[in-house]
Amino acid sequence: MDAVAVIDFETTGLSPLRGDRPTEIAAVLVADGRIVDRYQSLMNAGLPVPPFIERLTGISTAMLRHAPPVEHVMAEVADFVGTVPLVAHNAVFDSRFWDAELSRLGRQRGQSFVCTMLVARRVLPRAPSYKLGALVASLGLPAAEPAHRALADAEMASRLMLRLERELMERFQCVSVTHALLARIQRMPKSQLHAHLVGQGPEVSGLRGSS
């Protein structure tokens, strides 16, 4: 697969529309089946960290006091990933924060997101859970520590993405796995993906039946 950037936000809450802001971001560049570069930074948006979030992530208001401003970090990480396609676990969450923070900078995202959770739901339909940590554990992938910190979660999501890529190539006999193919799979009805497994259904670029 061509290079992609797997990103993960820690934030003060669930919704930028309700005033929540990022507290930390990590971006992991993946190329040729391995991590080739990393970016990680705490960031200070001038908001206190709610107690629940501090317990979850270990990121406290005091830790953010001397962190660089959110505007500086977001500009830096946006330059770090450039135009490389983006990946995240439950990407609808990260894409909302990414777009909201770039908008504050007068910038706009030019690349698409792939969601490892949506792809996993299709490629691994019998997984007991689609939480990032649970998927990594059930697949026997090495966990990154500490969980619920941006870099560890981004690295685990990148390992999950590479495992999904392997599943598509080996079990689904996928000729080549591209970001564009993952973007199509994550929108594909589960029944359609299964149809390809038994050599039926319409043509999908990059996939061939395994009858």
Add this chain to the structure above:
DNA sequence: TGCCAGGCCCTCTTTAGGGCCTT
């Protein structure tokens, strides 16, 4: 004080409701 987002996906569905997943 009580409540709070939103897209996806399943089902006892589709004129809906509720769980999952992210922090």
